[in-house]
Each structure stands twice: as structure tokens, then as C-alpha cells.
Amino acid sequence: MNFKIKRLELLNALAKVSRAVSMKSPLPVLTGIKFDLKEDELILTGSDSDITIQTSIHENIEIIEKGSVVLSSRYILEIIKKIDSEDVHIYIVDGTLTRIEGASSRFDLNGTSYIDYPRIDLNKSGVNLQMKATDLKEAIEQTSFATSEKETRPVLTGVNFKAKDHVLECIATDSYRLAKRILNIDSDVSFNIIIPKKSLIEISRIIEKDELIDLYVSDRKVLFIFDSVLIQTRLIDGSYPDTSRLIPNDFDYSMTIDSTSLLNSIDRASLLSNEQTNIIKLSMNEDQVMLSSYSQEIGSVEENLSRAFYKGQPLNISFSAKYLNDAIKSINGDKVRVLFTGEMKPFIIKDFEKEDIIQLVLPVRTY
Amino acid sequence: MNFKIKRLELLNALAKVSRAVSMKSPLPVLTGIKFDLKEDELILTGSDSDITIQTSIHENIEIIEKGSVVLSSRYILEIIKKIDSEDVHIYIVDGTLTRIEGASSRFDLNGTSYIDYPRIDLNKSGVNLQMKATDLKEAIEQTSFATSEKETRPVLTGVNFKAKDHVLECIATDSYRLAKRILNIDSDVSFNIIIPKKSLIEISRIIEKDELIDLYVSDRKVLFIFDSVLIQTRLIDGSYPDTSRLIPNDFDYSMTIDSTSLLNSIDRASLLSNEQTNIIKLSMNEDQVMLSSYSQEIGSVEENLSRAFYKGQPLNISFSAKYLNDAIKSINGDKVRVLFTGEMKPFIIKDFEKEDIIQLVLPVRTY
The missing domain is CATH 3.10.150.10 (DNA Polymerase III, subunit A, domain 2)
Incomplete structure (x- = not known):
């Protein structure tokens, strides 16, 4: 050489x-x-x-x-x-x-x-699908954070890629929250696979420009072909839980707010909260929306979300500050809608305009 | 309140x-x-x-x-x-x-x-000395890195500040290298103290502008008075070793080189060296100066220092890459002089023009 x-x-x-x-x-x-x-x-x-x-x-x-x-x-x-x-x-x-x-x-x-060096087969085999690299990158960023860190249920450590009827759904959950991104695809292909989070992170890091990617999906692996790079990853064995019934469709309560002021308030409200659980509380009525947290040892915070617009009966709901923060950041829009069905029911976060990204968070009981 | x-x-x-x-x-x-x-x-x-x-x-x-x-x-x-x-x-x-x-x-x-809250006495007591904040900051940065990390000889974990005859000497050594900065001072004061490295680092971080600092030095503590900040530190007990005879005055070999190209060559030469010891070798004669390192496992490097100017008999000397690197960076000049007295003798690094900063490094034996 x-x-x-x-x-x-x-x-x-x-x-x-x-x-x-x-x-x-x-x-x-x-x-x-x-x-x-x-x-x-x-x-x-x-x-x-x-x-x-x-x-x-x-x-x-x-x-x-x-x-x-x-x-x-x-x-x-x-x-x-x-x-x-x-x-x-x-x-x-x-x-x-x-x-x-x-x-x-x-x-x-x-x-x-x-x-x-082991022989690694990088042949184009299986179902072929073409998509925009930036769409894939965005879908990875909007879902992979919600995968589980625990190895007890290996399927939850990956992102579920499910294609059918010209729609690709990317879903991740750690069973306390769920992230779902929907993409329209040209190819009429059908598969249901789980890609390891680590592989997706590396793929997303390598994507720099708006090019086309070819995917070759087979039972045990996916091959991503970029302009000059080939990435192949193994898949996670097992079947991904059906999450479609988890996401409610009708909501009795809704809050609209600009993302930045909500993110800043979450940041401040969680300052004094217990670091492990990091629980904050939303208290909403049509006159006022408050975000608060309390720690017997350290003290308490109250944030008045004066720019929030709330519709519904008065509602109090407690949840992980980190989960709501992750969800809003992943949506990356100016304004978000938070939709509730009840005090102890999962609530969802959507972009104010777009419907292709849904984040779901489970509340926690506080005493 | x-x-x-x-x-x-x-x-x-x-x-x-x-x-x-x-x-x-x-x-x-x-x-x-x-x-x-x-x-x-x-x-x-x-x-x-x-x-x-x-x-x-x-x-x-x-x-x-x-x-x-x-x-x-x-x-x-x-x-x-x-x-x-x-x-x-x-x-x-x-x-x-x-x-x-x-x-x-x-x-x-x-x-x-x-x-x-404990009562802390911040009274102005002891010997008074005034100096420029930026001079103090520079002296700290040029010496503190050479203090010992080991607690076995506590005096070596601090920097020795020694004032006499309008001269302030700041000295640090971990017994494998030594850093010495000399400052002229207006006050005719005399003291010999050891300030903990940690305190000096904090003082240096707080110094932002070129103001005057008042020092009040007593047996057990020093008080630094800035424009709007008071910093008081305890001193390290014990007497600092006399290092004056360690530094040679006459040299048989000398090398002059611009700092940046030497730093870059050290960086590359140490790439393949053993991470723990990080030993590199200088091989000098009047025609050529080479920096090299060798690791049986990984490989070897040779750097040709074509911009070095060497005067003396041929000489080979091995030492810690990190020590030489620290020494050159602390001098912060465009060009440095490296002066030797022999193969296994300590060598010193000075600025090409200034004499107020001296860095000394002990060579190591290689086989």
C-alpha cells in the first residue's frame, strides 16, 4: 500500500x-x-x-x-x-x-x-426506501431521546421504524413518555423494525447536508447509503409494543404558549426541585397558569406563565420537568399546544401548527 | 433584610x-x-x-x-x-x-x-506590599502548574513567595521540575511564605483588569485587597526547600527555537509515546535537531526541528513531554532558549529576551 x-x-x-x-x-x-x-x-x-x-x-x-x-x-x-x-x-x-x-x-x-478484519457484508438487500437526509436527522432527534436507558426491555432501547401505506412512523418510549414522528414517504413499502439508539445517533451526526438517502431494510439489518458513505446497523430483535392506543384523541383541557417562555419557566421552576425526581406542577385555570415546585429542604418556586392561554376547567397536574423540557425542545417550534384529558392521564405536546410530531408525557402522583 | x-x-x-x-x-x-x-x-x-x-x-x-x-x-x-x-x-x-x-x-x-456563620477576621495585619494585579496573575500562571499534586510533602503543594531587597521570587517545584518568576517590587519588605495552589488559582481567576493590589502578609495568612474584593488565604506551614543551588548558571549547549513550532512538534512527538510516562527525546547537533519518541507497541515518531538553532557538542536528552510543554506555554514568548549542562543534568528554559522567568526540567534515563 x-x-x-x-x-x-x-x-x-x-x-x-x-x-x-x-x-x-x-x-x-x-x-x-x-x-x-x-x-x-x-x-x-x-x-x-x-x-x-x-x-x-x-x-x-x-x-x-x-x-x-x-x-x-x-x-x-x-x-x-x-x-x-x-x-x-x-x-x-x-x-x-x-x-x-x-x-x-x-x-x-x-x-x-x-x-x-472480519468480513462485513454491505450488500444492498431487502426493501428499498428513499428519503431526505434532513428528514431522517430530524426524526431521529425528535424521538431517540425518549428511548429507555434500561436494558430490562431491550426493544425499548431502540426506535421503532414502522412503514405502511406511504407513511413512516418513528416511535420511541421508555414507558413514562413517548415520542412519535410521522413522515410521508414515496415508496410503497412495509416493514416494522427497531433500530438501536446508538446507531441512530451516529447516523444523525454524520448527516450534514440535504441529500437523498437510500435505505435497504432487511430482517436483521438496515443499510443507509449516502452520497459517499455507507452505514449499516444491526436491528434489535423482538416485537415493539403497540402504542397506538396510548395516545388520546379527545381533550378537555388545552394550553397554548410560546416555547421559549415555557422552557425558561420550566428551567427556573425545576431549580429548587428534588434533583432525582425533578417534579414540577402546572396549576391552570382560565385566569392564570402557574408552574411551581416545592422541596421541604431547599424551598419553593412559583412561575406565573402570563403568556399562556388556557381553556378548560381548573386543572392541576404534576410531572417530570425533564420530560416536558425534552418534549418541547424536540418539537422546535415557536409555539406549542399542551393537551390534557385529566389529572392523572397522559398529556400530549404538539407544535401549534404541525401535526407530524407528538410527544406524550405521563403525570406523576404528588402528595 | x-x-x-x-x-x-x-x-x-x-x-x-x-x-x-x-x-x-x-x-x-x-x-x-x-x-x-x-x-x-x-x-x-x-x-x-x-x-x-x-x-x-x-x-x-x-x-x-x-x-x-x-x-x-x-x-x-x-x-x-x-x-x-x-x-x-x-x-x-x-x-x-x-x-x-x-x-x-x-x-x-x-x-x-x-x-x-464563623467569624472570619479580615483585618489588615502584617507586612504591606503593593503590586500590579496583572503581574501577580502572570506570576501565578507561570509557577502554580509546577506545584506537587502529592500530599506527601505539603510544602510542595504551594507556591513559595519570597520577598527581600525589593525583589519578589515566586517558586514552585514538584521535585521533577521547577518554575521561578522574579518580580521587582517597590516596597522594602521581607517575608518567606508558602501560599496554597488552590487559593492562588482562585485569586488569578478573579483578576480581570490591571489594577493595584494591596497584600498584607502575616505568619499564618495573606490578605489580598483589590478595588472591591478582599481575598484572604491561610498559608502552608513549614519551610520551603532552598532551591537556589538547583539552577545552573553556566551552560555548554544551547538551543533557540520559536515557541509555536516547538510546541507543535512536542505535541506530535508525544502522540505515540507511552501515556503514563510520556517521554520524548531531543537529539541535537549543529546540523540537525530531532525530537522523537518510541513505543514498542504503537510505533515511533521523528520530528525534524528545522527551525531550531543549536550550539554545542552533539547531545541526546530524554524528558517528559508534558513538562517541556508546560514550561514553554508558561513563558508565553515568541521564541525560547533551552540551555543544557549535560545528558543527565537538569536543563532550563527561558524566554529569548527576558530573564525574569526560569523553567527547569529534570531529564529521565532511557534504555
């Missing part, structure tokens, strides 16, 4: 594929990035066996001699980041010992043979 | 005094800030009993009724930071329960009686 390349081109590619690499991988070779230098391109692959990211470089590269090697993700990334040179020259000196040269620096890095 | 105040005026003062407060104080009342509202000023005090910071507010305050209370540093700071109002109204509702009101927010914070 022997090639010269523009440093920034390589750095950009390494930064992407290294996202899949885990330093704690039980298989040592997977802490590295596989360099495959072909006749006309350099293919870089990173994987932790759950998620695999691959990209290739065709331009700004001078290929001198084909070859392959696996280089420590951490060290090669740091070297290419810090080397003070526009171009770098990378070649195998002996066996897997790889030299990286640029300006006045010369690094000799011990590599691993590419033969030890 | 009852007063109205401009929020930013109070926030600024609280941010300063809270620096002295430790959340882990064994005396619960010291996790709070003491509010002393006098006829014409509000005095705020924070302390962890090692260091005490006090400031007073005379302007932008409307005093309605005198009084005192201790409020949790953490909560009062957060409240004043987050309350969405230009002015805040603070008053005692009942006993030590204190209300903080602003715009649509109302906080009731449980306080502690000021009677429980």
Missing part, C-alpha cells in the same frame, strides 16, 4: 468512519480502521460489529501501489489531525508497519493485517 | 465570592454565602475556611431594611443567573426564609441564620 493524499480529504473521511469504532471492542482488530487501497479508490471501514461505516475517496489522492492494512483508529486520526502538512504520504514499510510522512514529521505506526 | 438590586450587579458579586465556597465543606453553613445588609452597602462573604472572598455593593441597590442571612451558594447563584428580570427584590419572609422576586418568578429559599 502506497499513496499520497490531501490531508483534509483523509481527515474528513477518517472522522466519519471512526464514529463506528469502539475503543472497548472485544475484538482488538475492530479498534482499527481498515484501509483498502484499490486501483482507483481508497476504501475506509470502521465497525464495532453493531454498526459499520464505510466511505471511499476517489479524488485528491495519488495511488502508487495497491494494498490493505488496519491502522489504530485513535492514532491514525490524531496523526492526520496534527500533522502540519497539506499532503501526506502513507506507505507500508515492512509487513504491517505503516509510515505516515508529511512536512518535517515521520510516523511509523504498527498496523494489523487486513486478513484479521 | 429587604433590598432591591440590579440583577447583573448581584450576579457579578455572587460569582466572585462563590469561588471560595466548597460544596463539600464539613461545616454546612460554609456551603452558603453570607449576606450582610448594612445601612449603605451589601457585604457578601464566601469561605471554605482555607480561603475567604468578600465583596461589597454600594451602587445599583435600594436598601429597605438592614439584616443578615446565609443563603445556599449554589441555589442563590443559579436563581440570580436564571431569573428573567433587570431588577430583583430580596427580603426575609419569616426567620431565615428568604424571598427572591423578579418579573413573573418568585423563589422562597430556606436560609441559615448568620449567627451560625
